[in-house]
Amino acid sequence: MKKIVLLFIAFLIVYEVNAAGKKVLMWSFAANNIAEWQERKADIEKKFNIELVIEQVAEQAFVQKLQAVMMDGKGVPDIIEWKIEQNQILNADPKKCFVYPLDKYVSKSNVFKNVVAGRVSWVKYGKSIYGLPHDVHPVVLIYNDTLWKSVGVDLAKIETWDDFFTAAQKLSVEKKDGKPLHYALPWSATMNDTMFMIWQQTGAQILDKTGKPTLNTPQFKEFVTKWIEWYKTGTVCAWDWGNFAALLKNGTLAAYASPDWWVPQVNEAASSGQYQFKVKSLPYYKKGGPQTASWGGTFLAIPKTAKNPDQIYKIMEYMQYDSSAIKVRYQKTEMLPPFASVWDDPLFKKEDKRFGGQKLGELQTTLAKKMPDVITGDLFWDVIFRDFGPNLSEIVSGKMTIEQALKVSQAAAEKRYKDAAKK
C-alpha cells in the first residue's frame, strides 16, 4: 500500500513538473483580442505542445501587476499583450525595459520582414525592437456624404485639411441656441485622438533620433498653430466614448478620422438609412505627405523573467502572423493585420455596404503601406501627455499663447530628458 501511495505521489510530482514546463501564461488587457486567442487556443497548443493559459488583466492595473510579479518572480507571464500607445514598459535601454529585445529573432525571421515598417516604428525604442505588433490601424476619413452634399461640399474632392476646415464652415452654418447643428470633426483639448492622428501626418516629431524632445521646432509650432486655428472655426465638437455613435447617428458629427477598430462606430448610423456615409483617405496636411496615420493598437512581448524566450518568440510569431488566422482576424474584428503579404487576398477588396459599395479594405491596405514614420522613445508618451497636454488646454482656453505653452512644455520635457539621462 505504502509503495502505491509513494508511486502515486511520484507520478503527481513528475506530472506537475512536466505540466509546469509546458504551461505558457499569457496576459492581455484587450477583450477583443482575447476572443481571438481563445478561439485559436487549441491550434496553438497542438502546434507547440503547450498548455496556453490566457488571463485578462485590467488595463489600469496591468503595468502595476506586471511590475509586482516580475520583482517577486512568481506568477510571471511568458507573453504579454500590451497597448502600443502610452505603453510605459518599453525603454531604449534594454536594462530598464520590462521585456526582452527581439532583435536577434526578428532579424532572422522570414515572417517578420512582412510587417510594415511604419508599424514596427511604434515598438522600436532606441536601437531595439521589443514587440510584435498585432495590427496596423490605418486611419481613414469617414464622412456623412448626405450632410456635406446638402451644403454643397463634395468631400471626395477635398485635398487638404485647410480645405476641409474651410468647407466645414459651410456645414456648421445652421445653428440652434448659438451652436452648430452639425460639426465637421470630433475634437478634444488633448493630443489623444484627432489631433494625434493629424499630427502624425505633419512629420513634426516629438523626439529626435537621439530621444531628445523637440516641441520647439518650427514644424511642431506650425502644426499647433494650425490646429488652434481650425478649432477656432467652431466646426469641431467635443465628444466622449459613450456618445460617439449617437452623435454620428443623429448627424451632430458629420465626419471622423477612423482607424480600422473605430470604423464600426458608424454601423448604426449607416444602417439607419437616413444618411449615406462614405470613406476616403485623410486629407493631406501638406500635399504629397502621408494621407493616413494610426491610432491605438497592441503588441506581444516577452517579459524578461520568461524562462524560454526562444520558444516563446516562435509561439508569439505564430499567434500574430499566421496567414490564415490573420485573415479571420480581419473578418471578425475589422482589424487589419500589419502583414503586407496577405493584403492582396480578395478578402481585403470587398465592397462595403456601409459606404455605398466603396472598398474600405482596399483603401486601408493601400494607406497602410505608406504609414508615416514616428520616432518613439523613452520619453515619447510622457512628453505628449504630461509635458505638452496640460499646456495645450491652456492654449485652448486662452491662458497661454502658443509660444508660451511650447516654451514651458519644451522646458519640462528637457528637464525630464536630463533627469532620465542622469540615471
Place this chain on the structure above:
Amino acid sequence: MLFLKTRKNSIEFLTPFFYIAPFLSLLIIFNIYVFFSGALSSFTDAEGINPGSFIGFENYQEALTNFDFWKSLSTTIIYTVLSIALQIPFAFVLAYILNMVPKIFKGYLRASFFVPVLINGVVIALMFRMLFNKDVGLINWFLGLLRLPNKIDWVNDSNYTIILMVFVSFWQWTGFHMVYLLASLQTIDNSLYEAAKVEGASQLRVLFQITMPMMKPALTFCFITSAIGCLKLFDLPFMLFPNAGYGPGYSARTTVAYIYEQAFSQQFRFGYASAVGWLLFFIILIVSIFQLKVLKAGESDEN
C-alpha cells in the same frame, strides 16, 4: 485531567484569534506589509523592475524642494478645504430638515440622498464629464435654454477645475454625511429639547447649545473621514479631466495623482513615489490629530 483542562484553556484562549485570523492575515498582507515595504522603498532609488539601493533621505529632500509636489499639495488642500466647508454644513442642514420631515418621506429622501455614495467614483466622473461636455453636454444645453453663456469649456478650462471637482464630490458625498448626521440627530435625548422649551430657549439657541454640541462626535467623524478622503483624492480628477489626472494646466493634479505619475510614468520612480506617499501620510495624520484636538473628539459638551 490536568492536560485536558490545559488544552481546553488554550483552545478557549486561541478561539478569538481564529475568528480574527482571516481579517488579520489580510491586514498583514495588504496593509502592514505594504506599509513597511513602502517605507523601506522610500529610502531607495527603486525604479521599474530594479529594487534600487539605499539613498537615505534623498527622495524626501527632493520632494520637499520640488515645485510640482507643492503645487499638487496646494491643489489638494484647496479642494479639501472647499469640499469640507460645503459638504458638512450642507449635510448638517439637510439632516436637520430631514429630521423634521414626516416619517413616510424620510426613508425615501434619505435613500435618494445616499444613492450617489453607492455609485463607483469612475462612473460618476465619466457621467459628469459627459454632462459638462462643451458642445453636446446637458449643462451647457440647459444654460442655453436660460439664455446664459452656453459655450463654457468646463473640463478644459483651468478656471473651473477645482469648482468642478468640489461640485462632483459634493454631489457624491453630502448624502453620506447627511445619513450619518441624521442618525446622530435621532439619538439626542428628547428630554433635553423639552427642558429647553420649558426654559423658553429660542430655536437658534437650541441648535447651537444642544443639538450641535451633542453631535460633536458625529461631526468629528465626518470632518476627519472627509478630510482623509479629500486628501487622498485620485479617481475623480483622473477620469473627469483630459490628460489623465493632470487637467488643464496641471490644475487637477492632486498629490495622489502626482504619486501615480512618479510611480507609473515611463520612469517608474517607485522609491520617490513611496517617499511622497509617506509625506502625504504624515500630512493626513497631522490634519486628523489637529481636527481631533479642535473638535475634542468623542466628547459631547454634556459636561
